[in-house]
Amino acid sequence: MEENKQEKYKDPFRATLTGIMDLFKKQVPVGTISDSDRLDGKTVVVDGASSGLGFAVAIEVASRGAKTVMVCRSGIPSKGEEVKRLSGNPDVHMLQVDFSDLRSIEKVCLELKSGFAPIDVLISNAGVVPNKSRKTPQGLEEMFVVNYFSKFCYVTSLIENGSFGKLSLEGQHGMNIPRIIFVSSESHRNPSMIKWDDFGRFTPYSIKQAMEHYGHNKLLLTTFAVELSRRLNPNSHNACSVFALCPGPVNSNIARESPKIFQPLLRLVFRMFFRSPKDASAPVIYFSVSKDVEGKSFDYLFLMNRKDVDSKALNFDNGKKLWEMSSALKKKM
């Protein structure tokens, strides 16, 4: 059983097949989103919004009336202009960030605090699948930083600098309960364990191991999401909702670094079998806007189905250890 689970996301081919097969499984949607679910008066920050899922999410939240802040590496200002045009909402803003560079994250956290606090909904979406290991400006590994560690640094810095109002890691309570939403992946179930000895260490890998690393970083991200919820909501006093989700297979640019020879085939498979970014954005929009999840401390969706996260991500000791190791690494950087 455990071996089967690990096989499902072992390489890009099997991960693609798994994604397609998941779409044909019986769905039990947790709820629906209607046009009357609005975000007027709310500030929604979404990153990785220049492409794929994040771009579709930006259009949708802007269409529902949110002040929309697109935190992007590229596409400034063209993607923001497109979101304004497609949503009919002029209250759309763009900030530049490179999530592989911790200095760039510090800068954007200050800009968010001074220009857009208090944030009501933060959607942490940016992600990459590099075809091989690459060093970041701080000498860490890019997929580890973009898909996990940048999110730890970004979210904890925003909490500490007051971007979510009165929210704090000591469990103080604000008037409004903000929502923090992480775009994870079902591949977080793939690794048999967290590789603590390699944490933060530059480990070279090639395209063959890319999906394995991807799943491991999504496991770190999901474990962090659970632990963040524990720390923000002690003693069942809910101060902040933390949500995580897998959007299922999305016809996006995520496979942009796959070998050139496979790209025409992959594009065809993505177009034929994967969901459009707009359709795939449903769980993100549900968590952003739905009254059904108001005040909840934690929830996880796969497509629109409620699921438990993997037991490794739920594990209390894993959460504590990950938090401590991530904090220590953040201080060192």
Ligand SMILES: NC(=O)c1ccc[n+]([C@@H]2O[C@H](COP(=O)([O-])OP(=O)(O)OC[C@H]3O[C@@H](n4cnc5c(N)ncnc54)[C@H](OP(=O)(O)O)[C@@H]3O)[C@@H](O)[C@H]2O)c1
């Ligand atoms: N596609 C799928 O089938 C699938 C399935 C499960 C989960 N997901 C997750 O969904 C999320 C969105 O991915 P997607 O499918 O929409 O892929 P995508 O089209 O490639 O979008 C990825 C976004 O992340 C941004 N990004 C990448 N590296 C960055 C960096 N260093 N700094 C700042 N932004 C960076 C990209 O910016 P640029 O445009 O500047 O490169 C882009 O906006 C990811 O977390 C992914 O893991 C995707």
